[in-house]
């Protein structure tokens with residue numbers, strides 16, 4: 001044991017700004033951020049999303065512009081989510097396999113704009129492409145079929161890989177998809193494409209604004225509780241992570257973020273692998289609403305919450321505040 005009061009005074013090192021800087025254990029930099037972007041059709045289009053104030057869907061030219069901004073801001077990675085046109089959504093989500101879908105075109109627009117100046121993370125799941133808003137194929141009763149969905153997810157992953165994705169990020173929570181996708185990537189010569197597995201993704205009430213952004217909120221009947229995790233579970237998250245790592249994931253994701261930092265910590269301590277968190281749409285909206293209501297300073301709320309992810313053990317955070325935070329940090 002070290003000295004006790006009055007020899008030990010923890011306030012000593014807090015007394016001056018220089019000393020607080022010197023003793024700070026955790027740092028947040030723009031390199032810790034992944035910036036999610038919503039893609040829509042057309043050109044010169046910016047569609048604000050009402051439930052995500054400050055976030056818009058962009059057509060390819062706008063996506064390319066955001067990529068240039070990311071390079072300037074030092075944000076290393078973009079995550080893409082499409083708002084598929086209603087006419088291209090179907091029961092089986094086959095638009096996910098179209099080499100000309102919004103995701104693939106956005107990948108190419110980013111490459112044309114900045115080359116490999118940013119990493120491109122692509123979401124694998126069928127919800128932006130299905131007419132029923134579920135992440136996979138369903139039977140007559142509406143149950144999401146695991147193994148048949150995995151086959152489609154493999155095709156979706158290869159489609160994204162061919163378009164130039166750097167990180168394949170399955171967010172669907174089907175069993176066995178990481179192993180199937182990894183095997184297919186190896187077979188097709190994509191040995192260096194990363195997989196970031198949404199390993200512990202919970203059936204959360206915080207996803208509402210995202211479903212508006214990709215246009216699936218009105219389509220979704222029921223919930224996703226037969227595949228996403230129960231918020232009461234923590235041991236199960238470790239099991240999910242163990243399986244995804246064994247199947248070939250390079251890094252794992254915990255989602256949502258702030259209410260699940262205990263999971264981040266347990267995963268980091270147990271596995272010592274790169275762990276990421278997704279500060280989801282409802283969390284973003286909550287911070288924006290709090291700031292708008294005068295309940296706190298927006299910039300301070302943003303930086304404190306993002307720093308908390310780093311302190312909990314995250315290598316990085318997927319956040320809609322990425323660009324704003326990076327501007328505050330540079």
Ligand SMILES: NCc1[nH]cc(CCC(=O)O)c1CC(=O)O
Nearest residue numbers: 125127171206207210280281282
């Ligand atoms: N594959 C679905 C998916 N991918 C990312 C999010 C939510 C992200 C957010 O709320 O920001 C969701 C929503 C869901 O599971 O219904």
Ligand SMILES: [Mg+2]
Nearest residue numbers: 173174175240
């Ligand atoms: Mg799993």
